[in-house]
Amino acid sequence: MSQSTPLPRFEGTLEIGLHKGGRRLTPQRRKVLGLFEDKGAGIHLSAEEVHHQLLKANSRVSLATVYRTLRLLVDMGFLHELELSEGGHRFELASNDQPDHHHLVCVRCGRTEEFESESVIQAGRAAAEKIGFKLLESTLNVRSVCPECQNDDLAK
Numbered sequence: 719m720s721q722s723t724p725l726p727r728f729e730g731t732l733e734i735g736l737h738k739g740g741r742r743l744t745p746q747r748r749k750v751l752g753l754f755e756d757k758g759a760g761i762h763l764s765a766e767e768v769h770h771q772l773l774k775a776n777s778r779v780s781l782a783t784v785y786r787t788l789r790l791l792v793d794m795g796f797l798h799e800l801e802l803s804e805g806g807h808r809f810e811l812a813s814n815d816q817p818d819h820h821h822l823v824c825v826r827c828g829r830t831e832e833f834e835s836e837s838v839i840q841a842g843r844a845a846a847e848k849i850g851f852k853l854l855e856s857t858l859n860v861r862s863v864c865p866e867c868q869n870d871d872l873a874k
């Protein structure tokens with residue numbers, strides 16, 4: 719959907735990262751972040767998927783390290799973390815060019831699709847203003863079952 723969104727330049731993100739808390743992008747962290755940057759905006763990966771990709775690229779790294787690295791990249795502002803109840807956690811590139819967007823999440827397989835909705839953003843803004851909260855982000859995660867998983871249900 720947002721495939722045409724230009725990605726932030728890597729040098730740019732690097733500077734932001736060094737700025738935030740003075741924590742450095744080690745080669746390991748850079749490699750994990752690189753996975754997301756290669757795939758571009760609109761991709762949502764679980765820690766297991768990131769781990770799998772790294773192993774495929776011959777990086778010997780434990781799943782625990784992948785989790786830690788992902789959390790750190792969230793802290794540093796490079797990634798967004800989505801908490802998806804049954805679907806676990808997924809991570810996506812945090813890009814300033816990307817407007818607030820929402821997710822349809824299959825609770826069975828974790829497939830995640832994005833959609834945009836001005837009315838969701840408006841509703842969040844109106845609710846926040848009404849009680850004097852400062853709006854930071856309005857995102858909606860919709861729990862759902864994807865077509866493939868619905869077919870699996872029928873086949874049972």
Ligand SMILES: [Zn+2]
Nearest residue numbers: 760810819832
């Ligand atoms: Zn997303």
Ligand SMILES: [Zn+2]
Nearest residue numbers: 824827864867
């Ligand atoms: Zn599914």
